[in-house]
Amino acid sequence: MQFQSRRPARILSRADLWISTLDHGLKTLAGVAPMARPAPAPTSPDSELDESQRKLSASLMRVNHVGEVCAQALYRAQALSTRDEELREHLEHAAQEEIDHLAWCADRLRDLNDRPSLLNPLWYGGAFAIGTVAGLIGDKVSLGFVIETERQVEAHLASHLERLPEGDRSSRAIVAQMKDEEARHAAEARARGGVELPAPVRGLMRMAAKVMTRTAHHL
DSSP states (O other): OOOOOOOOOOOHHHHHHHHHHHHHHHHHHHHHOOSSOOOOOOSOOOOOOOOOHHHHEEEEEEEHHHHHHHHHHHHHHHHHHHOOHHHHHHHHHHHHHHHEEEEEHHHHHHHOOOOOOOOOOHHHHHHHHHHHHHHOOOHHHHHHHHHHHHHHHHHOOOOOOOOTTTTOOOHHHHHHHHHHHHHHHHHHHHHHTTTOHHHHHHHHHHHHHHHHHHTTOOO
């Protein structure tokens, strides 16, 4: 019996990482990023929504979709910036889970006969810039941005669960699953040594998130 030696995992060059990051970014903005898991199924069928309920659900899911666009940009920029291969793999794995969230929200928007934000390229670019700066400062600060971002996203999702129409069980199932996974991502970043960001930075992040969510609610 012949045994084949196992080849060591190939470490990507900086050019490879940039090409992969660009590819992921284009797929994110084009809405063709593939999901690895099906969307969470509701425990019972949706009730028929009237037009005002449909518009509310669509607006909230559009905001959630923008959040996932930003998550892709943040994680990909941080993975590109770090020199720690293990941390890069962790960030890319988290980004893959966020791709599922992105696809779930996009599919739900189509079901609600609505569209994603028209400003997604702007949101992606801004989040990528933040992720790059955080990554260049250092891994602990970079992970601190993950903690604070996921903390704020979890709070937004909790408020959406309160606002979504009771009959929109499909959207509610998606948001509940996302909320649980965002909390886990924050806990994992904390366990890996993420530091608490200064209060002024957290405040600026909340202000930016407020502008983004209010704008995405309509655009």
